[in-house]
Amino acid sequence: MRAMDFLKSPLWAFELATGAKSFVDNPIIGSRWLNEHGLHEKRLLLAERMADFRRSLLKRMVSAEHAEAYARDGYVIVRDVLPPEDFERLKHEVEDNEFSAQEMLQGHTVTRFTPITRKMLRDLPEFGALVTGPLFQGLLRYVGSWNADPITFLHTVFAEPDRGERDPQTVFHSDTFQPTSKCWYFLTDVAEDGGPFTYVPGSHRMTPQRLAWERAKAIAASTEGRSMHALGSFRISDEELADLGYREPVKVAVPANTLVVADTHGFHARGVSTRPTIRLGIYGSLRRNPFLPWPGLDPFSLPGLRWRQAEIHDAINAWKMRTGRPTGQPGVGKVRPLDPPRRWQ
Template identity: 50%
Template sequence: MNPARLLLSPLWLAQLATGAKNFSKNPIIGSHRLNTRGLHAARVKRAHALAWKRRERLARLIDPADREAFDRDGFVAKRDFLPADQFARLRDAVLAHRGPARDMVQGDTITRRFAIGPELLREIPEARALLQNPDWRGLIRYAGSFDQEPLTYIQSILSHVRTAAPDPQTHLHADTFHPTVKAWLFLTDVAEDEGPFCYVPGSHRLTPERLAWEREMSIKAPEGVDRLSSRGSFRVSRDELPGLGLPEPRAFAVPANTLVVGDTFGFHARGPSVRPSTRVEIWAYGRRNPYLPWTGLDPLSLPGIAERRVGYLWGFRDRWKRFVGQPWRDVGDKSPTER
């Protein structure tokens, strides 16, 4: 046996008890023999069972109607989320903001992010008010199944910025094998043909059909699937949805001041944009070890740490990018709409 593989085998084994998902980098997670015998399926089942138990304990944080909608669809959409005057101040301040930005280029599209950290919170107090909003906090916690602070950004989607292949985020996919949460408060109107967020209703549920599909995909991975699926973000075609008992995706062509919170184990994508367009939003993301039985006890959510995590994360990746990669390029001071 290769000595390096022997030394790494305890780490690969330990990752089975975490959210590790990369079939191409972990030969145990990516083992054809073990996945044929149900390894991946067992990890999926256990993670989902624990997530729904945690959600039961967090249900008090949200309105019963929102809980019913989420449990059924995998998302909650709320128009006119903020009072009109508060939203107008937030939108105007964000669109006028200019500061340190990070870009990631995928195909013909740029995703730009600004960390919502201490400096930006001082500059835009309406952003702090949003992060303290009980409905914002409760929906994100219930959907993510953890009482934790998400990573939060100003995010812009700038489509058709260069001649290249289509944005890979337009392919329906699940982010990972276990429930996770993302949230979008749209600061600009989103048109049907300008890259709306799309979600397949009900695809967050671990039905027998979905579990069988997960098992089949794990057996094919890593060599028999596309590059992103081999990393644990399984892609699905629209033609496969009826066989999974799922409907067509819903496109969120919505006015500004609409909040969408979803479980991104559910199949989702960025809709295609037929012309150059810009979408600006407050975007939040939460993911934690799916096998933790408790909802809280997250030291990274403590005040003074939570709002600095994005900066720490970017700095860590900058320093160790040779080993961990750094897809987010420092582009200096930008505005959300600058191309």
Template identity: 45%
Template sequence: MPSMLAAPWWLAQLATGAKSFRDNPIIGSRRLNARGLHRTRVQIAHQLAWSRRARLTAGLPDEDRAAFDRDGFVIVRDFLPPLAFAALREAVLAQRFATREMRQGNTITRRIAIGPSFLQAIPQAEALLRDVRFRALCHYVGSFRSEPLHYVQTILTDSGVPDPDPQTNLHADTFHPTVKAWFFLNDVEEADGPFSYVPGSHRLTPARLDWEQARSLTARTSDDFLSARGSLRVSPEELPGLGLPPAQRFPVPANTLVVADTCGFHARVAATRPSRRLELWSFSRRNPFVPWTGADLLSVPGIAERRIDAMWRIRDRFQNWTGQPWQPAGDKLVLDD
């Protein structure tokens, strides 16, 4: 009986970005996926994303569009003027903020919501968030004219703990195009666990589509929990068969912006020393099956900057049902142990 009651909800999720093979028995159905269910969702989502991107080129430099279309990511060094960057970094380092943290293996991710109180305390952040090029990149890569969620994020890794971070395995976040952006506030060296990406893996080639369908047949019962939840893992040995090169690593200096479609294969390289990676991190993901680029009520000023706090409060209240990996960690400096 419970499954009968839930069936309309599971069915409705097919028209959304729902991705979990494990939690939705329709999305995870081996029989339906053998007949092309997952394959069809992937195809439609990618076709619509590229159609929307064609209408989101305003303010985007030609070289950025060419780099993204080819590689799936754009890297811009010295993004902010030196004085603006120094002012932003010094302001972020100097103050304590209410933080949330999540542990995965030997890595703690610390986040600070960039909302009204943060922007009042750190007005220097507006230099990035209102930058025309930054916004154009987020819109084009994400394929929507939506306001991303913005955080200050610190990645703290203890390389001496023998419990690997699952984010160091190459993976796709989901089956459809989506955007994440990292604006680095400190230098990230090879030993610190830089971002890595497989160039061209954002494109839906016939080989990638066949791989998606094959994985959809076994993902629901996969031993890898994150794959079963729809964030499919890929081994480096599989890449040549997909016509893809090895992952490229990005140790970068501070004041570098990276914007990527995380439907492409990417990972955080395993750090080889205790490290702290500090960044302004942005993320946006909408329903991939709508054809329009705008009409996002959650991007309206007055609502957009309050979404993170609202989401955290809702998940706190209903964490017995929805889960809440982001636990309050008190007021901290961004680089506190």
């Protein structure tokens, strides 16, 4: 063991009790011997049990119908969220204004992230009411099992199949080993051939077949370089997926004014776009330490920090750009959400 490894070993051990998931950055998490003896499986199952307990304390946040849909499928779809007049006002608030944005290029797809700031929530009344309202916040928090402040962005996806390599997000994958919530409130229609969010119903729950698959992948993960798989976001082939016994994947092709909330510990992918497409929505994500028993006491809910996660993310991203550090989402200045991608220019 190198001296630096010796000094880092207490940190690596501590990370076992957190959401750390990389099999290459933490040699304890990535240990072949430990994973052969069940380390990864034990973390999976404990995270699932703790999330179930926290979620049981948050039932008041959602309707019985939505709780049942999540338990059965791992995702919830709510159509016609706003009355038509309110929806049109919200669309104009979003589409007619310029905001500071970042863009991520993956294969033939550019994803534009526009951090949602406190100023946007104050100045855009329909937009602010939706993002801070009980449906958006309640479902995101219930599925994620945390009464905590999520990070939120305007989210524009531009896909042109002939422009580059395959988008890695179109491969079925699990974001991490713990229950994690993401949501999209769509401001544009999502067609079946337009790269819809696709989910394997029921794959948010562990089964004997899934645990055996997770075990095999964990044992081998540390040898796979710095792939997404090795970093803790396991990829799965269609053939492997068929062997696990889950239901057939569902393409979530929905009209505008629909909210989709999913546990992205379950297998999901961005559908393949067979034509140039643009999709605009409001995106939220929520993940915390999977092993804590309480769903609250979130530091980002404190005065001065509440609703600021995206602003903090943007500030860190800008600092990386100024100091020459790598960032997967470089800033592109102020743009309207549907303006053509700067990364393609």
